[in-house]
Amino acid sequence: MAPENGNLTEFLREADSQPEALADLIEFYRTEGAPLLTRWRELLAKYSRVEFIGMGTSEIAPLLIRSSLASAGIGVSIVDAGEYVHYHNADPAEGTLSVLISQSGESAETKKATAALAGQGAPVAVIVNDEDSSMAAAAKLVLPLKAGDENSISSKTYLNTLSVLHLMAGGELAELDKVAGTIGRGLDKPAIISAAEHLMPADSIHFIGRGPALCSAGQLALTFMEGAQAHGRAFTGGAFRHGPYEVLGPGHRAVVLAPGGRTVKLCLAMANEMAGAGSHVVLVTDLDEIEPRENLVVLKVKNPVGERTFPLAFARVQAWLLHHVARLRGYEAGFLSRVSKVTDVE
Incomplete structure (x- = not known):
């Protein structure tokens, strides 16, 4: 551990x-x-x-x-x-x-x-x-x-x-x-730990984004499987409404990425709907004015440029979030038992 x-x-x-x-x-x-x-x-x-x-x-x-x-x-x-x-x-x-x-x-x-x-x-x-x-x-x-x-x-x-x-x-x-x-500055580690705790038991987590933030959603899903042995799945915001919405409820865990940009209102609305249905949601955003509510933990990211740099600004925070989810689940993120760093076989 x-x-x-x-x-x-x-x-x-x-x-x-x-x-x-x-x-x-x-x-x-x-x-x-x-x-x-x-x-x-x-x-x-x-x-x-x-x-x-x-x-x-x-x-x-x-x-x-x-x-x-x-x-x-x-x-x-x-x-x-x-x-x-x-x-x-x-x-x-x-x-x-x-x-x-x-x-x-x-x-x-x-x-x-x-x-x-x-x-x-x-x-x-x-x-x-x-x-x-x-x-x-x-x-x-x-x-x-x-x-x-x-x-x-x-x-x-x-x-x-x-x-x-x-x-x-x-x-x-x-x-x-x-x-x-920006990423070289100190991290808000208590906020990251709070987000990790909110996702527990983290057996299965959906990662939802739109536009450039889809790469963050995909990387979260991949690395949470790799590092925390959590079943991760990435969705676009639109795709998540087309069927998967039926899983909403107290046993559901999700991370919604909502950088300021052309679809931020859609992402915020979805996060609030999910929390209202009882899902435990971590909302990751670079908007200062967003506040937590019941079932919704807000993880704020300092992003000095625009929507396309949000995944870059989030990268270090993302790694620490993975570390703490893995730790709470009893694993060490980065310790690989079945694969190697370089996959040299098909």
Whole structure:
């Protein structure tokens, strides 16, 4: 069982080094990495569609920029790399640019997809943390994460993947500077613990978001299964009304992500409806004026930029929430017994 106080677990040490990892990424893309972003923009301008291919966190992260690219007239698809390898044509449709994401650059399925695409002569861009990896060697363009070594559940690499994607969709380094400064400040740990306690027994949790916050919902669901052995499922706000709403009630647990943005009123209304029906709801928001109510705990996130940077601003808080839910359930987030950090088998 993870310690409540005292020495930090490896997962928390890595999560708490997110500000430094992001600062390293910013410095790289402000200096020697700047030409890589220029090359990306030049490459993207030649295509009308982008397909993101990855597994786990690397499949979830592009949800951050899907709507931004679509609003710019660029078609977007996000594909499970294993499904791509076995069920998709390895020769992408004309006008499609493939972007493959793997923190290690050695994930079994994504590595196969990269090799297949490169073998067809397709333009391939990769986002990796290991610049000496197999995927990096096969790619036309490599966008490094600069997250440093990571041995536990994705935290630094998750944040830096979101940050690279933000830049790829036209985000500014100055915006990332603001995020880095904000997440480096002290956390409201009592509020995080209160949120974790509200989710108990946390056997099953629904994570609900819209727009860019869908990547937070997906990452929460993935890592809560991985780190707290809780059954997690991510939903869009709309999809959750189409059937799953029947589970509302005292035995139901949910996290609703409600950053200020175009759908915040819908998210707030849903959270309040769910709490009114007896569900235990943790509402995560960057709005100061939202107050708790019966069955509703509010977890506030400092977000200095806008709706698209909310998942970045929430990343460190998210890791600590996972840690405390796992601790209360008797587990140590980051201690893996059935899988390894790099999944190198299908």
